[in-house]
Each structure stands twice: as structure tokens, then as C-alpha cells.
Amino acid sequence: MKNFEKERLILITNDDGYQAKGIKALVESMQPLGKIVVVAPTEPQSGMSHAITVKHPLRISKIKNEEDLKIFAVNGTPVDCVKLAINQLLPRKPDLLVSGINHGSNSSTSILYSGTMGAALEGSINLIPSIGFSHISYDHEADFSAAVILSRSIVEKALKNGIPKNICLNVNFPNANHSEIKGIKICRQTMGYWREEFDKRTDPIGKEYFWLTGYYHNDEPEAQDTDEWALKNNFVSIVPVQSDLTSYKTIKLLNKWDF
Numbered sequence: 001m002k003n004f005e006k007e008r009l010i011l012i013t014n015d016d017g018y019q020a021k022g023i024k025a026l027v028e029s030m031q032p033l034g035k036i037v038v039v040a041p042t043e044p045q046s047g048m049s050h051a052i053t054v055k056h057p058l059r060i061s062k063i064k065n066e067e068d069l070k071i072f073a074v075n076g077t078p079v080d081c082v083k084l085a086i087n088q089l090l091p092r093k094p095d096l097l098v099s100g101i102n103h104g105s106n107s108s109t110s111i112l113y114s115g116t117m118g119a120a121l122e123g124s125i126n127l128i129p130s131i132g133f134s135h136i137s138y139d140h141e142a143d144f145s146a147a148v149i150l151s152r153s154i155v156e157k158a159l160k161n162g163i164p165k166n167i168c169l170n171v172n173f174p175n176a177n178h179s180e181i182k183g184i185k186i187c188r189q190t191m192g193y194w195r196e197e198f199d200k201r202t203d204p205i206g207k208e209y210f211w212l213t214g215y216y217h218n219d220e221p222e223a224q225d226t227d228e229w230a231l232k233n234n235f236v237s238i239v240p241v242q243s244d245l246t247s248y249k250t251i252k253l254l255n256k257w258d259f
Helices: 021-033 078-089 109-111 115-123 145-161 225-234 250-256
Strands: 009-013 035-041 062-067 067-072 097-104 130-135 167-175 183-186 193-202 210-220 235-242
Touching: 009 078, 009 225, 021 035, 021 097, 021 130, 021 145, 035 078, 062 078, 067 193, 078 115, 078 210, 097 115, 097 145, 109 193, 109 210, 115 130, 115 235, 130 145, 145 167, 145 235, 167 225, 225 235
Parallel strands: 009 035, 009 097, 035 067, 097 130, 130 167, 183 235
Antiparallel strands: 062 067, 167 235, 193 210
């Protein structure tokens, strides 16, 4: 990878697998900005959050080896992909990590389950400017044309202005064409949660099993500074997030307890 040593080096990963339409759209978006190395799961890894593989060996398959684009597939999680890229595959620390474009929203509390954002957070922990991109459509044939244009614009802004240390960006695109998108909003994460429902079924040999279903409940549907409101109103949402989950205001409260 000698030709990757001096030019801008961009690491791309995702949780939908290296063959997903969303990651191909992100490669298309990023190619004008530098040398691309894709390190992504061999198969979909949605819902993996920040999981790592500890129970079986990790294997790397080289898929493409072109001058400006190299693609590797890993039989692990998105975070495995980032760790292997940094430690084994790249000639140096990348200048940028982008994850996605995910097929489905990662707004609000979905970030806690997201392999897409797990990878972006892993990048920020390693002091790499990192951004996770998601499209709220779960359709594997979703139209990513607007996301291709806007993700490049967002990355250009990030490269110019910088992302603060240990912070990454959670970017979600509405399900709309470019002319329908009203703009980009800097947001906070919506207060809400998933109400799980388990569909109880019986397999062909008579044993019970359960299939996870459910729906998202928004605790503040009218709050106009949230990512859910932005997406509902055809804005791109950007939420700055961090791996530090400490509730600093609660430290003062707990210090008043009589231990």
C-alpha cells in the first residue's frame, strides 16, 4: 500500500456487509476525496453495536486490489473490521473513518444497537475523525443518490473544520430525493425507546421459537431540536456522540448519598 502512505487515507466499513448497496454508495461518495480502503463484514451484522469476536478466529478475504480502492471482507463484526484495519491492514492510521450507509435509521436510541455506529465510535476512540451514515429506509433497493451527494459535502466540512477529540457524528438521511430534502440540522438524540414485541411461532418439528418485532415510541414528538423531528420533516440530522456515557450531572447527586 505504498501509494496510500502520503495521500489522504479513508477507511470505510459498515454493518450490512461489503456487498451492500449502501456501502457501494459511500465508496462512490468518498472516492474523489482520497485513497479508499474498505474493510467490512462478509455478511450482515446489524444490531451488533460494539461487539467484538472472541469465540472463533477472524479471517480476512481480499476482494479488490486497485490503485485507489482496496476492499477486504472480514468474518466478524463492524468493530472487528475497524480493529483489524488499524492493526493489520492499513499502512498508517487513516485520516478519516466513515461507516455506512446503513439500510435503516440509527436515530435516537437505535444508536445503542447499531453496528454502523459501533464502528464509528471505535474510530473516535482511536482518535480518528469518524462519521456514521444511515438512510432511514430499510429497503435494500433504497435510493441513495441524495445521500451520495450530501455525505461528501458533510465529510468535506468535517475535514476542513475538524471533529473534536473522542467525538463522532451520527448522520441520518430522510427517505426523500435531493430536491425534497430541506437542509441539514444539528440535533440532539431524541428521548424514546423501542417497544419490543415477540412473535411466538412453532417450527416444523413442533418446537416454539420467537421472532423479535415491535415499534419505536417517541417520548417527545414535537421537540424540534431532535433527530427524529428533523428526519420526519425531511432534514438530514447530525448528532455528535461520544463513547463516554458518564452522566456528569448525576455525580453531584450521588456524592450527596450517605455511603
